[in-house]
Amino acid sequence: MIRDILMYMDRTYVTTTRKTHVHELGLNLWRDNIVHSSKIQTRLLNTLLDLVHKERTGEVIDRLLMRNVIKMFMDLGESVCQVDFEKPFLEASAEFYKVKSQEFIESCDCGEYLKKAEKPLNEEVERVAHYLDAKSEEKITSVVEREMITNHMQRLVHMENSGLVNMLLNDRYEDLARMYSLFRRVTNGLVTVRDVMTLHLREMGKQLVTDPEKSKDPVEFVQRLLGERDKYDKIIVTSFYNDKTFQNASNSSFEYFINLNTRSPEFISLFVDDKLRKGMKGVIEDDVEVIFDKVMMLFRYLQGKDVFEKYYKQHLAKRLLSGKTVSHDAERNLIVKLKTECGYQFTSNSKPILPCNLPAEVSVLCEKFRSYYLGTHTGRRLSWQTNMGTADIKAVFGKAQRHELNVSNFQMCVLMLFNNSDRLSYKEIEQATEIPSSDLKRCLQSMAFVKGKNVFKKVPMSKDIGEEDSFVVNEKFTGKFYKVKIGTVVAQKETEPEKQETRHRVEEDRKPQIEAAIVRIMKARRVLDHNNIIAEVTKQLQSRFLANPTEIKKRIESLIERDFLERNSTDRKLYRYLA
DSSP states (O other): OHHHHTHHHHHTHHHHHTOOOHHHHHHHHHIIIIITOTTTHHHHHHHHHHHHHHHHTTOOOOHHHHHHHHHHHHHTOHHHHIIIIIHHHHHHHHHHHHHHHHHHHHHSOHHHHHHHHHHHHHHHHHHHHHTSOGGGHHHHHHHHHHHHTGGGHHHHHTOTTTSHHHHHHTTOHHHHHHHHHHHTTSTTHHHHHHHHHHHHHHHHHHHHHHOTGGGSOHHHHHHHHHHHHHHHHHHHHHTSTTOHHHHHHHHHHHHHHHTTSTTHHHHHHHHHHHHHHHOOTTOOHHHHHHHHHHHHHHHHHOSBHHHHHHHHHHHHHHHHHHTOOSOHHHHHHHHHHHHHHHOGGGGSOOOOOOOOOOOHHHHHHHHHHHHHHHHHOSSOOOOOOTTSOEEEEEEEETTTEEEEEEEEHHHHHHHHHTTSOSEEEHHHHHHHHOOOHHHHHHHHHHHHTSTTOOOEEEESOOSSOOTTOEEEEOTTOOOSSSEEEOOOOOOSSOOHHHHHHHHHHHHHHHHHHHHHHHHHHHHHHSEEEHHHHHHHHHHHHTTTBOOOHHHHHHHHHHHHHTTSEEEOSSOTTEEEEOO
16 A cells, blocks of 8 residues: 555656665565564464474364465565575474484384375475475475485385385385385485395395205296296386386396306206197297297396207207197297397207117118218208107017007117017116117116006116116016007206216307407407407307306417417517408
């Protein structure tokens, strides 16, 4: 009203003489004589803070009155509002939430605490919307975050029986999502969650892959890995909003612990072999693709992909040559996935030929076919995979019991020996056939110990086969059907000698790959020091295996001996490519 009465003066005199405008003079008078009055200032502030406190504790207050008073402070200027209300308000809020958080942390588990911490954050945002300055929202939420989350962050994630690890173990998706949402608001909040998850995942995975009991069954071993992978994928997608940093941490953890077990490549190949031999009951074709996609994820974690390749080629060859695959489409699809991941050369070679002396009758036929094949085709090689394939043998037991036996090639070789002998020792069978010991023992076990298939008797009777044991034809053998199929005892895992042999072959195959990488690098760089060669070779080959620096050094020495490289005369760590 005063401004309206003095409007002309305010527009002319005040403007031309650059005096303070009437409205601002009025506000200054109001500030100095009313708001900053010694009788009013403290009382007004305490009343406002008391009303806020009452609302925080559940009482209903006059929000319109609060809004008008806060607006008055804002009209008096930002500095007045900050000094006379906002600063004391934030200090009182910090004290209030400090007490509350301590009360909650002592009486609640982690999940309950997070719910109680989430509520005041929402309430403070609502409070700002109703009667506080919009600029104060960030400040008050920062206070709540500090007192309710930051100050108790470590205690919350490590809380016994309810912290982050407990939530992960028990699939508490809602609590995990709430923790993620709250912790992302504070500095290093998500880093804390991610670090604890990574540590737990690595410890859990380490126990899983190094436990001898859990490594007895390769199929179950890989199934557990896939189960854990599915579990954490769901947690990351559902509760952590598919955060890429959490996904990377999960991938890094799986890569860490899967490679702690040197047999992981073999087990993953055995898992695939089991699924493609036996099939997956009740699983439709699209789901088979999903399962193999998950297997490929585990495959990507392997540092020794070439080791997997060795086993996969063996198992693939056995499935195809023995006709024991449940789906050729599934085989092709998986090979396409592996070629996409590793390159076209993935299936270029087969398993090395195992020694075996074929019966004379069979050898004659093999030679006839060899002559025909090589005479028809040029530039090809023909080799016999004697450990693969099957044979049908007509046999007579006793006086007149006739059967047709469907057996493996190795079993055929053993059976044919008994056309000329009634009794043979294990040592004699081994010398005559030259079948590898582990394969021969499984072959004999399948024909002597399996009920209904026991065409042999072992002397002495026991389940273990020793070099001095003997075998005789079971003259009393009889079957329900004329045609009897005799399987072979399957070795789910390699024996220690077989394992060492496979590892040796892998190491031998790696040598030319390392040398080829060194030559490629040196051709391009011409001169390079030792450490950089190691780094670049490791990087080039990491998609197939993790190259050992010691082996790289040996390959460099070998290339120097063969005049591909030479050392610098003054610096022995510097190499030069010889064109």
